[in-house]
Amino acid sequence: MPGISALFEPFHCKSLDLPNRVVMAPMTRNFSPGNVPDDNVAAYYRRRAESGTGLIITEGTCVGHPAASAYENVPFFHGEAALAGWRLVVEAVHGAGGKVAPQLWHTGAMRGMGAPGQVIDPWPEVPAVTPSGLLLPGREHGQVMSQEDIDSVVAAFAQGAADARALGFDAVEVHGAHGYLIDQFFWEGTNRREDAYGGSIAKRTRFAAEIIAAIRARVGPEFPIILRFSQWKLQDYRARLVASPAELEQFLSPLVEAGVDIFHCSTRRFWEPAFTDSELTLAGWTRKLSGKPSILVGSVTLEQDFIDEQQRNIGSHAEPASLRNLVELLAREECDLVAVGRALISNPDWPKLIAAGRERELCAYDKRDLETLA
Numbered sequence: 001m002p003g004i005s006a007l008f009e010p011f012h013c014k015s016l017d018l019p020n021r022v023v024m025a026p027m028t029r030n031f032s033p034g035n036v037p038d039d040n041v042a043a044y045y046r047r048r049a050e051s052g053t054g055l056i057i058t059e060g061t062c063v064g065h066p067a068a069s070a071y072e073n074v075p076f077f078h079g080e081a082a083l084a085g086w087r088l089v090v091e092a093v094h095g096a097g098g099k100v101a102p103q104l105w106h107t108g109a110m111r112g113m114g115a116p117g118q119v120i121d122p123w124p125e126v127p128a129v130t131p132s133g134l135l136l137p138g139r140e141h142g143q144v145m146s147q148e149d150i151d152s153v154v155a156a157f158a159q160g161a162a163d164a165r166a167l168g169f170d171a172v173e174v175h176g177a178h179g180y181l182i183d184q185f186f187w188e189g190t191n192r193r194e195d196a197y198g199g200s201i202a203k204r205t206r207f208a209a210e211i212i213a214a215i216r217a218r219v220g221p222e223f224p225i226i227l228r229f230s231q232w233k234l235q236d237y238r239a240r241l242v243a244s245p246a247e248l249e250q251f252l253s254p255l256v257e258a259g260v261d262i263f264h265c266s267t268r269r270f271w272e273p274a275f276t277d278s279e280l281t282l283a284g285w286t287r288k289l290s291g292k293p294s295i296l297v298g299s300v301t302l303e304q305d306f307i308d309e310q311q312r313n314i315g316s317h318a319e320p321a322s323l324r325n326l327v328e329l330l331a332r333e334e335c336d337l338v339a340v341g342r343a344l345i346s347n348p349d350w351p352k353l354i355a356a357g358r359e360r361e362l363c364a365y366d367k368r369d370l371e372t373l374a
Contacts, residue, residue: 001323001324003327003331004323004355006021006327007326007330007338007354008020009021011336013224013261013293014261016171018055018099020054020351021054021336023056023057023337023338024057024341025297025344026059026175027059029044029373032075034073037075037086037089038088041075041088041373042085042093045089046092046095047348048098049097052351053340055099055337056093056098057100057226057264058102059074060105061103062075062077062105063159064078064079064156064160066126067106067127069107070128077104078159083163083167086164086167090168094168101164101226102169102173104164104174107128108130108180108181108184109130109135110135110179111126111128111129111142112127112128113141127142127143128141128142128143129149129181130145131190131192134190134192136179136235154210154211158215158217161225162215165220170224171223172215172224173226174208174211176227176229178233178266179233179234179235179239182207182211183230186204186205186241186251187241189233189235189239201250208227209254209255213258213259215259225259226261226263226264226295227255227260227262228263228264229266232266232267244275245285245289248286252290256291263287265281265283265286265297267297268298268299269298270296270299270300270322270329271325271329281334283296293337294335295336295338300338300341300343301322301323301343301354302322323354323359326338345374346366347362348374
């Protein structure tokens with residue numbers, strides 16, 4: 001497809017040098033027995049690196065805080081066994097010529113709600129921690145975080161990032177999206193605090209900014225820090241974190257000052273404008289306002305509607321129309337990197353097929369593909 005070559009140009013940010021702009025989006029996979037990534041996990045990521053994915057961002061991996069995790073067989077990023085497993089992943093990806101960053105995660109109020117299909121919290125003895133004791137507006141859940149709680153979570157993220165650098169990862173991503181703990185601080189609907197962590201948009205970023213600053217202090221100036229954020233939440237797909245470019249700028253500025261190098265702008269459909277009075281996408285506005293590189297993501301080359309376990313439509317578009325949209329956005333320089341999610345699960349060789357103009361050979365995403373770690 002004419003113009004798609006822009007997707008395969010090199011990218012540089014601090015110590016991170018990528019051969020192309022293709023990123024594997026972080027996607028939760030429940031295939032780490034006992035919360036430890038094993039050889040199967042390493043092989044899963046290696047296959048995507050072998051096919052030319054420039055940067056792999058791992059599934060969410062839980063930092064070393066007692067309430068960080070909510071789901072069984074989702075990997076931890078603390079403890080000797082889990083970190084040894086992640087070293088295998090780094091070696092596998094690097095051996096295939098790829099680059100890799102862990103996504104550090106704290107589930108916050110999602111703890112105790114159970115994963116889709118689960119009804120029992122794997123660790124019922126540990127309560128969820130939240131900014132204001134809310135899962136969503138009007139629904140109480142979890143324990144309101146004290147300053148001591150906040151400080152311990154900040155320290156856990158910083159330790160995770162330091163471990164990532166020591167293990168040989170090429171960057172680190174902080175999960176600040178989709179209604180998990182950091183996003184629960186961002187979102188006015190779940191942050192009703194009246195202290196320094198709540199109120200204005202800038203105050204609601206303070207928790208994340210402290211995490212970013214603590215990470216920067218541990219990893220040094222040249223190790224790239226990525227922050228993923230979203231308008232939508234798992235609790236409410238129609239939620240809006242910000243309503244205008246002016247509010248987005250107020251949100252981004254403290255995070256840039258704290259040390260974010262790249263913003264990962266999570267949307268359900270990448271081509272949709274962020275605000276009604278502009279054609280710019282969320283990635284486009286973020287790049288423009290922050291002056292930082294942005295990652296575009298959301299239904300890249302998905303061929304059909306797909307429905308989550310609660311029967312909610314969470315993304316659709318017909319390929320190759322989505323590729324045409326992608327080419328247009330690359331030409332307008334609305335993003336620097338493109339994250340591919342479910343299409344890369346169904347097509348480990350996605351980069352090679354797209355680069356060769358063989359997009360018609362892409363396999364359609366099927367939810368059953370999530371049943372294996374292929």
